[in-house]
Amino acid sequence: MELPERASIIEVGPRDGLQNERNFVETAAKIEFIKKLKKAGFQEMELTSFVSPKWVPQMKDSEEILASCLDATRNFVLTPNERGIQRLLETSCRNTAVFVGVSDTFNQKNINKTTAESLDELKPLIRDLKNKGYFVRACISTAFYCPYEGKVDEQDVLAVCEKFEEFGVDELSVADTIGMATPKEVFELFSLLKHRLRSATLLTAHFHDTRGLGLANIFSALQAGVNRFDASAGGLGGCPFAPGASGNVATEDVLHMLSSMGIQTGIQMEPLLEAVDYISRHVAKPIESRQYRLARNAGIFS
């Protein structure tokens, strides 16, 4: 069994995690959360998103977040459309995340476009961003199952990934949006993508823990040669547009699994758990990660 020696964790809690909290989390608390996370050593993080404050009021403070949190590491802002990208261009952030669902129905329910229409819209925008020297991350939703259409075809996922490669993206983050992928499907899809995509394209796996398979799926993806994983501190998040979806796989549990197998990430557990403990006081969702619970049971947090 061959596993990578090093892996990168892309922390998505401040964006993908908090975006799904019903009650507004104060801007100061978001900034403190991000700063505490940065102390743990993350070099890549989704900070916020440029979306309509009418649709996602939780992200209405994105400019303020950026003003306080940008630094020399790779900080992403999710920009789902042209308007979002325009807002990005007015900041000093140089890393963006765009997204598309492989399933038409999912994509339409999220952004009122078919998958092909989304790709057509993104093509000139991504090319422009690349010409300006931006790092572009493409998030591929419903890469395994769609809540409306069921099983998604591997070839459709590959086709979307190849389109994004053609547009010049730097990274593909391939997501099991509703937490239904099995470890076997994960190995098969990521083996195919590793084989067919350019080695220069960063390939990232994004799992939800809805059915408890988040860590098993990461273990499987590692075997397919993937060494980049999205994760959300405290397991915050889940997709509000995907019925039945629950939290992202918790960063601290991913970190434990990787570290315990000798895979280096550069992330420290203790400050990470301190960030989780901090944000736990500002969110409604109880923190259920094993590492945080073990730390609490051991009396480390009260």
Place this chain on the structure above:
Amino acid sequence: MELPERASIIEVGPRDGLQNERNFVETAAKIEFIKKLKKAGFQEMELTSFVSPKWVPQMKDSEEILASCLDATRNFVLTPNERGIQRLLETSCRNTAVFVGVSDTFNQKNINKTTAESLDELKPLIRDLKNKGYFVRACISTAFYCPYEGKVDEQDVLAVCEKFEEFGVDELSVADTIGMATPKEVFELFSLLKHRLRSATLLTAHFHDTRGLGLANIFSALQAGVNRFDASAGGLGGCPFAPGASGNVATEDVLHMLSSMGIQTGIQMEPLLEAVDYISRHVAKPIESRQYRLARNAGIFS
């Protein structure tokens, strides 16, 4: 990636699960739980244990349980010592489980003997049971980590397994008692055991979900060729003598993972969840398995 086509789940909830419940679960409730589990299709189950009612009052009704629940399937009683085996011989149950810890300190804290002393005591007892035609399952505790001694050497686990083989046991259930094994260690140990033990000896993996790695470890063991897994309905249980240990991996989550990868088990989800729902009303520990929670969220149980 090669995975087995079929796998067996040995349900340990009525014994290993309930044994760790603080409050006595009424005998009638235990019997109803077992009967509901049997409706789900289990062919192998740990029903109870013959231990001192002074030490484990939860198991004081073991004869009553057997009187009501024995049937043509493989029903195990845990018999940790000679006295337990004597009690077994007075019943019509023909399947027993003995156990030993690979770590001396763990074994001494559990049964006041070194591992070697335990094996010496068990040798003539197992031979006698085999001569009488009993099915003997040997449970190997602390096969990865010991809460007192730390990492356990693979060669020590192999040596204990080989001893049991020499005594004539039918099955070896190799356990990560405190839920610290990594998927990598699981693959390595079970690959070694598969390679070195006789193919006629049934090899079973027993995982706890303390650090959320239960399913990842089962997925890893499957890749090492293991196709037998202990699991506890509702994730009940954990070892009271192992500080920090928490629940067994939940049968319904194991079943979901196996079924979703096309691995046949002969177990039905719906009656299994009904058994979990039933016992949830008789235990203090909240049921945290994903399958039960998804079913509750979907309004299947109220």
